[in-house]
Amino acid sequence: MNVYLARQPIVNRKKKTVAYEMLYRCSGENYYSPDWDGTDTTKKLLHNIMLNFGFDYVTKGKRAFLNFTDTLLCNNTPMLLPSDRVVIELLETIQYTDEVIEQIRMLRQWGYVFALDDYIGDEVPDTVLDLVDIIKVDWMGTDHKKRQEIADSYAQEKDLLAEKIETEEEFQEALQMGFEFFQGYYFARPTLHFKKVYDISVATYIRLWEEISGSSVDLEKLSKIIELDIGATYKLLCKANTLQYFHIHRVHSIQQALMIIGLDEVRRWILLLLLNNLSDSHNEEAVQQALLRAVFAEHIAQYIAGEHQTGNLAQQAYMMGMFSIVDDESKKMLHTMMNSGPALRDIRGALSGKDEMLSDILNFIVKYEQNECPESEQEIIKFLEKYHMDSEQVAQIYLQAVCYAEEAFCVNPAEITPDLGKRLNLPEK
Numbered sequence: 265m266n267v268y269l270a271r272q273p274i275v276n277r278k279k280k281t282v283a284y285e286m287l288y289r290c291s292g293e294n295y296y297s298p299d300w301d302g303t304d305t306t307k308k309l310l311h312n313i314m315l316n317f318g319f320d321y322v323t324k325g326k327r328a329f330l331n332f333t334d335t336l337l338c339n340n341t342p343m344l345l346p347s348d349r350v351v352i353e354l355l356e357t358i359q360y361t362d363e364v365i366e367q368i369r370m371l372r373q374w375g376y377v378f379a380l381d382d383y384i385g386d387e388v389p390d391t392v393l394d395l396v397d398i399i400k401v402d403w404m405g406t407d408h409k410k411r412q413e414i415a416d417s418y419a420q421e422k423d424l425l426a427e428k429i430e431t432e433e434e435f436q437e438a439l440q441m442g443f444e445f446f447q448g449y450y451f452a453r454p455t456l457h458f459k460k461v462y463d464i465s466v467a468t469y470i471r472l473w474e475e476i477s478g479s480s481v482d483l484e485k486l487s488k489i490i491e492l493d494i495g496a497t498y499k500l501l502c503k504a505n506t507l508q509y510f511h512i513h514r515v516h517s518i519q520q521a522l523m524i525i526g527l528d529e530v531r532r533w534i535l536l537l538l539l540n541n542l543s544d545s546h547n548e549e550a551v552q553q554a555l556l557r558a559v560f561a562e563h564i565a566q567y568i569a570g571e572h573q574t575g576n577l578a579q580q581a582y583m584m585g586m587f588s589i590v591d592d593e594s595k596k597m598l599h600t601m602m603n604s605g606p607a608l609r610d611i612r613g614a615l616s617g618k619d620e621m622l623s624d625i626l627n628f629i630v631k632y633e634q635n636e637c638p639e640s641e642q643e644i645i646k647f648l649e650k651y652h653m654d655s656e657q658v659a660q661i662y663l664q665a666v667c668y669a670e671e672a673f674c675v676n677p678a679e680i681t682p683d684l685g686k687r688l689n690l691p692e693k
Contacts, residue, residue: 267312270294270454271322274329274425274447277439283327283351285447286313287454294456302355303333310344316459319349327351329379334358337367347375351398356382360389368395379425385410393418400425403434403448415441468496472534481527487518500525500533535586552669554589560632560665561585561625567661568621568651581625588626624650632662 268289273281287296288305296305309330313322322328329351332342342352352371358364368378372395379398380388384405399422401414415424419442426438429448438446471489475481490496500521522530535558565581628647631640648654 266292266458266460267316268292268456268458269309269312269317269322270456272447272454273452274445275451276445279446279451281326282445283329284323285329285353285454286322289456292456292458294454302331302357303335306331306333306336307341310341312459314344317457319345322457323349327377329353331355331381334361334364337364337371342371342376343374347377351377351379353379353381353400354392354396356386360392365389365391365395368392382427383414385414396422398423398425398445400427400447401443403428403430403438408437411437412441415443419443468492469534472496476527476531476534483519483522486522486530490518532582535583554586556665556669557585557588557629558582559585559668560629560662563661563665564625564628564653564658565621567653567657568625577621580619580622584622584626585629588630632658 268291270287270289271284272287274283274285276282286309288300288309289296290308313319313328319328327349328345330345331353333355336342337352337358342350354368372378377398378396379400380393380396381400382402382405383399384402399414399418401411401424403411403426405428406414411426418424423445424441424443425445425447426434426443427447429435429438429446429450431450434448435446435450468489472486475486475489490500497518500518525533559582561584562578562582565578569577624647628644631643631647634640648658
């Protein structure tokens with residue numbers, strides 16, 4: 265399978281490339297549909313940049329301009345990226361609520377640079393204009409008079425970027441008005457880039473799980489299993505080289521990656537990859553929801569196991585939660601895998617529905633997600649009474665699960681370590 269993106273150069277007054285705007289593409293057809301959801305496309309673009317292409321490869325050491333919606337701003341998605349290497353473009357569709365403005369202000373304190381995208385002179389709050397560093401003026405959406413007004417108002421305070429420049433005459437006009445940066449078909453159309461993404465074979469999943477499920481794990485043997493599968497090798501090295509696991513030096517060997525991540529996280533990584541590959545219908549939101557369910561179920565089971573001395577309940581609950589959202593086709597594939605190796609018996613037990621506690625836990629977490637309806641509320645109360653838990657305990661456990669699932673997909677500023685902060689060029693607190 266191939267993944268795609270496009271990039272368009274941004275040039276200075278001497279027509280030298282100083283940055284690239286990164287653009288989402290879903291196929292070999294180099295176009296963007298206005299019907300696509302901005303939040304979803306940027307998330308997919310970031311995923312492809314970081315885990316498939318590599319940030320250095322696509323930017324060539326230059327700044328990357330990336331579109332962000334208000335949703336992405338407020339869930340700290342920009343923190344996935346080094347502040348000295350990106351420009352956050354504020355889309356014209358953003359609703360500037362107090363929360364959004366405060367988020368922009370906070371991100372600026374962390375060193376991020378902002379650009380106002382597709383500006384045509386419309387009303388934008390003064391507080392937002394004060395916070396942006398670059399104003400991108402839509403050349404097609406403005407006339408000469410409006411462009412001159414914008415230049416007269418902001419050329420001394422902001423960097424002005426003329427976008428959608430298509431002729432030498434338009435470029436000269438922008439130069440005379442004091443614009444510093446330029447983008448458009450006159451300089452270059454967006455160029456398409458693609459990279460092959462390797463799937464992991466079912467046989468590799470089985471062998472990995474057989475090895476990881478033993479009482480003692482041989483890292484050398486585990487490394488050799490991964491090295492025999494190019495897809496597993498690629499994805500593990502991507503995992504180890506993400507911001508969450510960044511060290512001073514890049515990770516180049518499988519054994520080094522396993523040691524950095526840790527065996528507990530490797531187990532979860534295998535399950536998460538398996539879920540991702542079971543069905544094309546699973547997007548990132550579904551996988552994140554599955555991870556939340558898994559951790560929530562695991563923590564509930566740990567509490568119950570403490571009272572009932574139930575051996576492997578927590579691990580089975582985790583797998584049950586992880587695979588509780590898969591479709592019928594994916595369940596068939598799982599059952600095929602279960603029959604291929606004894607180490608997968610825990611997955612078999614978790615999905616069978618025969619264990620009363622596991623069934624109770626799954627039913628409970630589903631009802632907890634639907635807490636607004638009276639029927640769900642009654643089921644929740646019955647579960648709490650049966651297993652001697654109170655609502656405050658459960659709320660705390662659920663919050664821990666939410667935090668874990670979110671951190672798996674996004675870096676939380678509160679969790680940034682000093683070493684990571686230094687790499688991101690963030691000011692010390």
